[in-house]
Amino acid sequence: MVWHKLRVLGATVALGSLLALGGGAVAQDVLTVEEMRIAAGQSLKAGKSAQAEALAQALLGRDRNDLTALLIRGRALRDLGRLTEARQMMRRAWRLSNNVADKYAAALITAQVLSSQGKRTRAQLWLRRAAQHAPNDALRARAERDFGYVKQQNPWKTDLTFTFAPNSNINNGSARDRSRLNYAISEILFGEPIEYDLTAEAQAIAGIEIGGAVRSRYRFHQTPDTAHDAKFALSYRTFSITDDLGDSDVSGSDFAFGSASLGYGYRRFVLDKKGEFAADVEAGQSWYGGNRYASFLRTQVQQSLYLSPRQQLRFGGEAERQWGQATSDRDLIGLSASITQAFASGNSGFAGLYLTSTQSPDANIEYSEVRLRTGLALRKPVMGAQIQFGLGASWREYDVSRDSRDGRQDKRIFADVTATFKDIDYYGFNPALTLSASRTNSNVGLYDVNRVGLSIGIKSAF
Structure with missing residues (x-):
């Protein structure tokens, strides 16, 4: 019975599309599952969100785990303003995603739904997921661009x-x-x-x-x-x-x-x-x-x-x-x-x-x-790492010191170098190492200080 309804709905949509285009040909009376997926995707792309949602819902009536239909319906529901339902679709879509392309699509649409709900911090987290699972550089760039837009809109x-x-x-x-x-x-x-x-x-x-x-x-x-x-x-x-x-x-x-x-x-x-x-x-x-x-x-x-x-x-x-x-x-x-x-x-x-x-x-x-x-920050990576150097000096004068009648004078020099490893990326974060050293010379021996440190941290890639 469900498959029969799917065939009828597919035929109705196909005929409606042909008539809308002014075609004189007679539409076929049956659409295959793949043809319906294509028709739903084209409807979504053309801005016909209600039609795309109806087609995707019919596909899900046949197979509730149809990932493509879940993705299309989730995006269509978002465009229609039915955000709670859209979020439910995307939870299921994410659970069913088992390759980078599916995970990217599910994460990107989930971020769009969350952003429309005003949950922009969570949307940024899902855009990091999208960037992590992007199948190619162009799609990753889109996730990064969307991240920047949501970040600007986020009050937090x-x-x-x-x-x-x-x-x-x-x-x-x-x-x-x-x-x-x-x-x-x-x-x-x-x-x-x-x-x-x-x-x-x-x-x-x-x-x-x-x-x-x-x-x-x-x-x-x-x-x-x-x-x-x-x-x-x-x-x-x-x-x-x-x-x-x-x-x-x-x-x-x-x-x-x-x-x-x-x-x-x-x-x-x-x-x-x-x-x-x-x-x-x-x-x-x-x-x-x-x-x-x-x-x-x-x-x-x-x-x-x-x-x-x-x-x-x-x-x-x-x-x-x-x-x-x-x-x-x-x-x-x-x-x-x-x-x-x-x-x-x-x-x-x-x-x-x-x-x-x-x-x-x-x-x-x-x-x-x-x-x-x-x-100084270098544009060209050195052995795969972005390098930044720092150098400085300070002069500190204490007019009064309990340790010296002449007061206290501290002279300090310091330097650091930070390497950010752009080739190592996890959810839009890169590891960074900072090597720092400083030396303070004082007229009071108690305050002569030498220090060398190595700091390990992370930096956002976008």
């Missing part, structure tokens, strides 16, 4: 980072094994500077950093030129010690650090959209070693400006108030300026200048700092 934006990083100095310990005693105490007790041996805990400890962070924003209001965001951030990192510390009871969790914050962000295009003004306010709490460390309120403003299609200038400022629980209160003010340049070779360069000044009731933690940073 979430960035996840994970860290697994062997590090030669997880505690920011001294590179020396001796330092000078507090100069005031030393002069009172001994009449001259006295050196002492640093404990194992005060020296650099090697270990592995393990951590993660999530930053999310919800764009609750937007116009063609402005945007208003509610923001949330959460981060945590802990350590596993690899050094042999003898009888010491120090553990990696003693250096664990976490923070949580809520904030508001404002964006506005300016100068005929050649630039963007951004302002952010963020309040939060940090923890160190499992205990409350400090509460903070931070404000940042930044202006970007495209001087040319290849050159972008950024400058901004920040102010932060810190209320310490396990540290002193502190106020920080910072200014920054940077430029990014794309070269004719396809490489791109970066240079930035950062100025920071702090004030505190504890004069020993007040400092002024100048920091320079440069970077």
Whole structure:
């Protein structure tokens, strides 16, 4: 009986199509299953969603596991606005998909249905699935293009980072094994500077950093030129010690650090959209070693400006108030300026200048700092990896130090190289390795610090 209805419906649709085209030929009285699939697909392509849905439903009456019919009906129902039914079709279609072409089609249509339902974050996940199962580069490019469109429409934006990083100095310990005693105490007790041996805990400890962070924003209001965001951030990192510390009871969790914050962000295009003004306010709490460390309120403003299609200038400022629980209160003010340049070779360069000044009731933690940073990103892969280099230096001045009558001066140099392996792709993510090294020379031996680290992470490919 079902197959008879399918034959009649097929004949009716075929005859209707011929008459609509003005043909004088007489339609055949029977369509094969394959011909009906073709007719349903052509109806869908021509924008005749109701007709495509009817044909697909007839095919499913014959075989409820007809994957092609499920895909066609799911897409037709989506076009007709019957989104709940469309989602049901696509759940079945995904379960029945057993090759990359079927999985790609099912994932792509599922993403379209979810996007139409306003579930754009889930739609982005399904578009990553589509990209993963794309049968060729052209279809993958379509999934990536659709991902970019949905991402722009999505009021939610979430960035996840994970860290697994062997590090030669997880505690920011001294590179020396001796330092000078507090100069005031030393002069009172001994009449001259006295050196002492640093404990194992005060020296650099090697270990592995393990951590993660999530930053999310919800764009609750937007116009063609402005945007208003509610923001949330959460981060945590802990350590596993690899050094042999003898009888010491120090553990990696003693250096664990976490923070949580809520904030508001404002964006506005300016100068005929050649630039963007951004302002952010963020309040939060940090923890160190499992205990409350400090509460903070931070404000940042930044202006970007495209001087040319290849050159972008950024400058901004920040102010932060810190209320310490396990540290002193502190106020920080910072200014920054940077430029990014794309070269004719396809490489791109970066240079930035950062100025920071702090004030505190504890004069020993007040400092002024100048920091320079440069970077270079290569267009051509090196052994299959996209390479980015960074290099910088900073000068930090403490007017007052309990360890030196002349205050404290720290000079730091640092460098890093990041390799992103584009040839290794899983659901639109590439593995990345960052090798970093830094050296701080101070007039106070306790603050001489050397560090080498290797960080393993992932980056989005699109």
